[in-house]
Amino acid sequence: MKLLIQSILLTVIFTIITGILYPLAITGIAQVAFPRQANGDVTLLAQKFTGDKYFWPRPSACDYATVPSGASNLGPTSAALQSNVAARVALLGTNAPADMLYASGSGLDPHISPEAARFQVKRVAAARTAEVAKVSALVERFIEPLQWGFLGEPRVNVLKLNLALDQQESGGHHEDQARH
Amino acid sequence: MKQNEVFQLLAFFGLLVALAPLLGAYMARVFDGQPRKLERLIYRLGGVRADEEMSWKRYFAAVLLFNVVGIVTLMAIEMTQAWLPFNPQHLPNVPWALALNTAISFITNTNWQAYSGENTMSYFTQMAGLAVHNFLSAATGIAVLLALARGLKRASAQSLGSFWVDLTRATLYVLLPLSLVLSVILVSQGVVQNLAPYRTVKTLEGAEQVIPGGPAASQVAIKQLGTNGGGFFGQNSAHPFENPTPLSNFVEMFGLLIVAASLVYAFGLLVGDKRHAWCLFGVMLVLLVGSFAVAWWAESQSAGNMEGKEQRFGVMNSVLFAVATTGTSCGAVNAMHDSFTPLAGLMPMWNMMLGCIAFGGVGAGLYGMMMHVLLTVFIAGLMVGRTPEYLGKKIQAWEATWAVVAILIPNFLILIGSAVACSVATGLAGLNNAGPHGLSEIFYAYASASNNNGSAFAGLNVNTYFYNLTLGGAMFLGRFGVILAVLAIAGHLAAKKTVPASPGTFPTNGLTFACVLFGVIIIIGALTFFPALCLGPIVEHGLMLTGRNF
Numbered sequence: 001m002k003l004l005i006q007s008i009l010l011t012v013i014f015t016i017i018t019g020i021l022y023p024l025a026i027t028g029i030a031q032v033a034f035p036r037q038a039n040g041d042v043t044l045l046a047q048k049f050t051g052d053k054y055f056w057p058r059p060s061a062c063d064y065a066t067v068p069s070g071a072s073n074l075g076p077t078s079a080a081l082q083s084n085v086a087a088r089v090a091l092l093g094t095n096a097p098a099d100m101l102y103a104s105g106s107g108l109d110p111h112i113s114p115e116a117a118r119f120q121v122k123r124v125a126a127a128r129t130a131e132v133a134k135v136s137a138l139v140e141r142f143i144e145p146l147q148w149g150f151l152g153e154p155r156v157n158v159l160k161l162n163l164a165l166d167q168q169e170s171g172g173h174h175e176d177q178a179r180h
Numbered sequence: 181m182k183q184n185e186v187f188q189l190l191a192f193f194g195l196l197v198a199l200a201p202l203l204g205a206y207m208a209r210v211f212d213g214q215p216r217k218l219e220r221l222i223y224r225l226g227g228v229r230a231d232e233e234m235s236w237k238r239y240f241a242a243v244l245l246f247n248v249v250g251i252v253t254l255m256a257i258e259m260t261q262a263w264l265p266f267n268p269q270h271l272p273n274v275p276w277a278l279a280l281n282t283a284i285s286f287i288t289n290t291n292w293q294a295y296s297g298e299n300t301m302s303y304f305t306q307m308a309g310l311a312v313h314n315f316l317s318a319a320t321g322i323a324v325l326l327a328l329a330r331g332l333k334r335a336s337a338q339s340l341g342s343f344w345v346d347l348t349r350a351t352l353y354v355l356l357p358l359s360l361v362l363s364v365i366l367v368s369q370g371v372v373q374n375l376a377p378y379r380t381v382k383t384l385e386g387a388e389q390v391i392p393g394g395p396a397a398s399q400v401a402i403k404q405l406g407t408n409g410g411g412f413f414g415q416n417s418a419h420p421f422e423n424p425t426p427l428s429n430f431v432e433m434f435g436l437l438i439v440a441a442s443l444v445y446a447f448g449l450l451v452g453d454k455r456h457a458w459c460l461f462g463v464m465l466v467l468l469v470g471s472f473a474v475a476w477w478a479e480s481q482s483a484g485n486m487e488g489k490e491q492r493f494g495v496m497n498s499v500l501f502a503v504a505t506t507g508t509s510c511g512a513v514n515a516m517h518d519s520f521t522p523l524a525g526l527m528p529m530w531n532m533m534l535g536c537i538a539f540g541g542v543g544a545g546l547y548g549m550m551m552h553v554l555l556t557v558f559i560a561g562l563m564v565g566r567t568p569e570y571l572g573k574k575i576q577a578w579e580a581t582w583a584v585v586a587i588l589i590p591n592f593l594i595l596i597g598s599a600v601a602c603s604v605a606t607g608l609a610g611l612n613n614a615g616p617h618g619l620s621e622i623f624y625a626y627a628s629a630s631n632n633n634g635s636a637f638a639g640l641n642v643n644t645y646f647y648n649l650t651l652g653g654a655m656f657l658g659r660f661g662v663i664l665a666v667l668a669i670a671g672h673l674a675a676k677k678t679v680p681a682s683p684g685t686f687p688t689n690g691l692t693f694a695c696v697l698f699g700v701i702i703i704i705g706a707l708t709f710f711p712a713l714c715l716g717p718i719v720e721h722g723l724m725l726t727g728r729n730f
Contacts, residue, residue, distance in 0.1 A: 002227075003238075006344060007246040009226040011253055011316075014351060018315040018402075019308035022356065026363045026398040030373035033364070038373040040391045044420040047383040054384065058491065066390050067378065068296030068414040071488050073518040073639030075525070075617040077720055079729040081487065102486040105418030105498075105515045111491040150184045150191070152426020153494035162384055 204445025236671025296414025318406030321543025331670030409511030488516030511634025612639025
């Protein structure tokens, strides 16, 4: 009986400390120090792009739904996966980079590989009747290098690139704002 | 193998080996010292006397009661969340079978999830329910380890310390401060931390997109540090709001290993044998790095498999996360294990089948490893025909029996559970993949639940009565069955006298011991699981090479 009372009291005490005070303190710190990140940076979630004038993100098994998002969870011997990939090859061509053929883990991967971005330059430039060299230069500018020089993989944020494209077309102002 | 990948690996494991002794020394100090001010206040409010020690039976009763109270309160919060505060999305109450499964899952440090947080759990349930038990289940694991260390250290003693004191100190001095630091780092990288309702934005092409939110960073931090693994969002650490950058990924992977690794060193200090601790550390590191090497090789064949992976992490960081999360009992994922190539998916499964002992769940990994250690010295003793000793304690039939029980409980649950699920229609109805990969999905689920890991071949639809209840049972028995065996051993060891080492004693701090221990672990794992693994990932690998699809 004594153990039961102690169990209940300590559960209540630790719920207050780790379940109320701790998360509220972190929320306070986060909202003061990093408000943009803490409230959800929209450039971190892939948007669905289908038009030719925009760069496309990686395939999404949940069609870019956010609540909740999801992955295919199909294994390499799955016939369903093979037919999904075949459909993407039919759309993009046989030389499309792997990250454009395989769906991401979150279903919301905001990034594509630099190769996948370069691969789409021609299509986007043609749809916008823009110079290939100009679009190409923009892509190169938006390649994010390895973090701290050695962490992760090189990548391009699709939404930031597309925002910059629109801005470039409308006269090139405020590009830096779009990047941040 | 690219240069930057090698550098990442060196930095990662180098930092782990360098920081574990520092944090371990700190832990050993706070676990054994006099009560401090805040701690004393908690004892007073909780009606606890810090100097009141417990026998092994009372210690176990306290662990069990405390956790049962946790299951009941957590279920109550889940099932009434619609009427509680901090529910801006007006999410309904959680149905009972899912609430029960989730409660057992978080209490047992498993964090198996048959739901997606963003459309199931209110902010209040996540914060005041799930996150709390991320702390307390981790602290419970540490407490049981401390009791075992005392059993080895004390001679002719009747008690193992106080569960309440161990629980409080692990939470207050280890888990909470580390979580504060880690959550701020995570927010700086883009992990969300707010209490606002989800907002809707217009996409560039004019559609509407809902941006989810919530107090994620504070929960993700302890989810990693406490080797819990339950994602705030359904896609866990693959979700950009839960793991946005390569740096956040690095600290999340580091977080899920560092506490367990430091505990090995702390254990060495507590029992007074640092070299023995380094032996255990070495065996764990070899198990972890070995499984990583195989998985990385398998996953890098042909162009590298990107299905279920995120571009910012790529193949290497996805595989490293996968083996780290299963070598420990974390179970967080940053890529979908279900989509790994067969041999790369085999390695996380293998890590769990060995019992999540490299470096294991906080506390749980090391006390699981201890069971293998006791078996190892017992076998070594049989070979030379004398009663084996471990750290000055005679290891006799009682200890060996309970050690075998502790090792066999999860193994039994995995094999029997999978066999049942394969033979009933409700079990097979949940499959997402056909052929041998389907068997792997079921096999993985029971391996994960029984060893309190929580990662999944997530294609399997487990939010059914059958899986919620059988996996819930596996989690509960896998956790408290093993804890019962560990505490029984600890109690019996404490009561024994310490015998001085003699020339006939098998030294447990050298290379010979490490090799025998490694052998025992691998042989037990292989004997138990090789036949079943042949039917799953191994045959799938062969079929994949011949181009067979299902």
